[in-house]
Amino acid sequence: MKxxxxxxxxxxxxxxxxxxxxxxxxxxxxxxxxxxxSVTKEAAEDLELAEGSAVTALIKSTEVALAVE
Amino acid sequence: MKxxxxxxxxxxxxxxxxxxxxxxxxxxxxxxxxxxxSVTKEAAEDLELAEGSAVTALIKSTEVALAVE
Amino acid sequence: MKxxxxxxxxxxxxxxxxxxxxxxxxxxxxxxxxxxxSVTKEAAEDLELAEGSAVTALIKSTEVALAVE
Amino acid sequence: MKxxxxxxxxxxxxxxxxxxxxxxxxxxxxxxxxxxxSVTKEAAEDLELAEGSAVTALIKSTEVALAVE
Amino acid sequence: MKxxxxxxxxxxxxxxxxxxxxxxxxxxxxxxxxxxxSVTKEAAEDLELAEGSAVTALIKSTEVALAVE
Amino acid sequence: MKxxxxxxxxxxxxxxxxxxxxxxxxxxxxxxxxxxxSVTKEAAEDLELAEGSAVTALIKSTEVALAVE
Known part of the structure; x- marks a missing residue:
C-alpha cells in the first residue's frame, strides 16, 4: 500500500x-x-499497541506547522 | 512561549x-x-523560509496516525 | 500494513x-x-493518481465532525 | 447554511x-x-447523539489522505 | 442544522x-x-466568497492548540 | 518564536x-x-492550564472551514 x-x-x-x-x-x-x-481507544486495541511495538507514525503535510526563532 | x-x-x-x-x-x-x-504562501514568506532555514516542525498529537506491519 | x-x-x-x-x-x-x-502535488504524482485510479480514502476519526438537522 | x-x-x-x-x-x-x-463529550450531548440519530459526517478535504495498492 | x-x-x-x-x-x-x-478553490467559488461576504468560521476543537507565555 | x-x-x-x-x-x-x-491531558498539565490562565489559541489555516447562510 502506498x-x-x-x-x-x-x-x-x-x-x-x-x-x-x-x-x-x-x-x-x-x-x-x-x-x-492521540488515537481512539479502539484503534489502540485493534493495532495491539503496547510498549515495544514497532510502528510508523503517519502525518499529513497539511498538519505540519513551522516555527522559526 | 510554551x-x-x-x-x-x-x-x-x-x-x-x-x-x-x-x-x-x-x-x-x-x-x-x-x-x-503545507502552509499558506503568506506564512512561508512571513517566516522567510528558504533553503537552510532552521525550523521546528509542530504537529498536534491528534494529527498523528499510526501504522503497524 | 494495518x-x-x-x-x-x-x-x-x-x-x-x-x-x-x-x-x-x-x-x-x-x-x-x-x-x-487535498494533497500535495508531489503526493498526487507519486501515487500516479489519474481518472480511474482505484484508491482508498483515509480519514482520522478526530477529523470527522457531525451535523444534525 | 452552506x-x-x-x-x-x-x-x-x-x-x-x-x-x-x-x-x-x-x-x-x-x-x-x-x-x-471523535468529538467532545459536550458536542455529543449537545447534539443528543444516540443510536438511530440521523447525522451528516463533515470532513474537510485537507483531512482526506489517499492510498493506492 | 446543528x-x-x-x-x-x-x-x-x-x-x-x-x-x-x-x-x-x-x-x-x-x-x-x-x-x-485555506479551502479548495471549488469551495471558495461554490460559496461565492468575496470581500464583504458574511461568513462563520468553523473550527473543530481537536484542531485548536494552546500556547502560554 | 515566530x-x-x-x-x-x-x-x-x-x-x-x-x-x-x-x-x-x-x-x-x-x-x-x-x-x-481538545489537547492531551499531559499538555494541559504541562502548561498548568487552569481557570484564569492567559493563553493564545493556535489554529492552522487548513483547519478553518467556512459557512455562509
Whole structure:
C-alpha cells in the first residue's frame, strides 16, 4: 500500500495511556525524538499497541506547522 | 512561549515550492528524516523560509496516525 | 500494513486538479458519494493518481465532525 | 447554511462511547460503510447523539489522505 | 442544522487569494481579529466568497492548540 | 518564536475538563467569544492550564472551514 501521506516516521511505542474513548501513545522515533499520537481507544486495541511495538507514525503535510526563532 | 503541541521536531529547510495560495516546505529533521509541511504562501514568506532555514516542525498529537506491519 | 486510521473508504478517482503546490482529487466512493481530497502535488504524482485510479480514502476519526438537522 | 466543507456524508448513529472529555461516535453511512468520529463529550450531548440519530459526517478535504495498492 | 463543531466564529471576508487548487480567505471576526482559512478553490467559488461576504468560521476543537507565555 | 500558524487568538481559560487521556479546555477570547480546545491531558498539565490562565489559541489555516447562510 502506498500513501499520499508524506510523513512516515518509524519508531517504537514507549507507552500507551488509555481512556474510555481515546488513547495517547508515546513513540520513540528511530532518530531518538519522542512523538505523541492521540488515537481512539479502539484503534489502540485493534493495532495491539503496547510498549515495544514497532510502528510508523503517519502525518499529513497539511498538519505540519513551522516555527522559526 | 510554551505550546500544548506535543510534537516539536527540529530541522533545516531543504526546499520551498510556492504556489499562488499555498507553499510546500521540505525539512530535514536532525534525525535525518525528511518532513513535508503545507502552509499558506503568506506564512512561508512571513517566516522567510528558504533553503537552510532552521525550523521546528509542530504537529498536534491528534494529527498523528499510526501504522503497524 | 494495518492503520490506526478508522475510516478507510474505497473508491475511484474521478478527477485530479493540480496546482503548483497542491492538488485536489475527486473520488467516487463505492457507495456512490463523491469525496474531495487535498494533497500535495508531489503526493498526487507519486501515487500516479489519474481518472480511474482505484484508491482508498483515509480519514482520522478526530477529523470527522457531525451535523444534525 | 452552506459549508466550504466538501465532504458531507449522510448516515445513522450506530453507537456512542463517551469518556470524561471526548466521545467516539460510530455512524453507518447510507452507502453501508461504517465511519468513526471523535468529538467532545459536550458536542455529543449537545447534539443528543444516540443510536438511530440521523447525522451528516463533515470532513474537510485537507483531512482526506489517499492510498493506492 | 446543528454542528458538533464547537467553534463557530462570525466574521466578514476581507480578501480571497485563489490558486489553481486551493484558495486562502482572510476574515475579520466580529471581535476584530483577522482569521485565515485555506479551502479548495471549488469551495471558495461554490460559496461565492468575496470581500464583504458574511461568513462563520468553523473550527473543530481537536484542531485548536494552546500556547502560554 | 515566530509561527507559520496564521491564527493566534488571545484569551483566558474558563474551564478545564480532564479525562484519562484527553482534556477539553474552554477559553474566552479577548473579543468575548468562547473557544473550545481538545489537547492531551499531559499538555494541559504541562502548561498548568487552569481557570484564569492567559493563553493564545493556535489554529492552522487548513483547519478553518467556512459557512455562509
Amino acid at each position: 500513501l499520499s501521506t508524506r510523513n512516515q516516521l518509524a519508531g517504537t511505542v514507549v507507552s500507551v495511556t488509555t481512556g474510555e474513548a481515546m488513547a495517547v501513545v508515546k513513540i520513540r522515533l528511530d532518530g531518538g525524538q519522542i512523538l505523541t499520537s | 505550546l500544548s503541541t506535543r510534537n516539536q521536531l527540529a530541522g533545516t529547510v531543504v526546499s520551498v515550492t510556492t504556489g499562488e495560495a499555498m507553499a510546500v516546505v521540505k525539512i530535514r529533521l536532525d534525525g535525518g528524516q525528511i518532513l513535508t509541511s | 492503520l490506526s486510521t478508522r475510516n478507510q473508504l474505497a473508491g475511484t478517482v474521478v478527477s485530479v486538479t493540480t496546482g503548483e503546490a497542491m492538488a485536489v482529487v475527486k473520488i467516487r466512493l463505492d457507495g456512490g458519494q463523491i469525496l474531495t481530497s | 459549508l466550504s466543507t466538501r465532504n458531507q456524508l449522510a448516515g445513522t448513529v450506530v453507537s456512542v462511547t463517551t469518556g470524561e472529555a471526548m466521545a467516539v461516535v460510530k455512524i453507518r453511512l447510507d452507502g453501508g460503510q461504517i465511519l468513526t468520529s | 454542528l458538533s463543531t464547537r467553534n463557530q466564529l462570525a466574521g466578514t471576508v476581507v480578501s480571497v487569494t485563489t490558486g489553481e487548487a486551493m484558495a486562502v480567505v482572510k476574515i475579520r471576526l466580529d471581535g476584530g481579529q483577522i482569521l485565515t482559512s | 509561527l507559520s500558524t496564521r491564527n493566534q487568538l488571545a484569551g483566558t481559560v474558563v474551564s478545564v475538563t480532564t479525562g484519562e487521556a484527553m482534556a477539553v479546555v474552554k477559553i474566552r477570547l479577548d473579543g468575548g467569544q468562547i473557544l473550545t480546545s
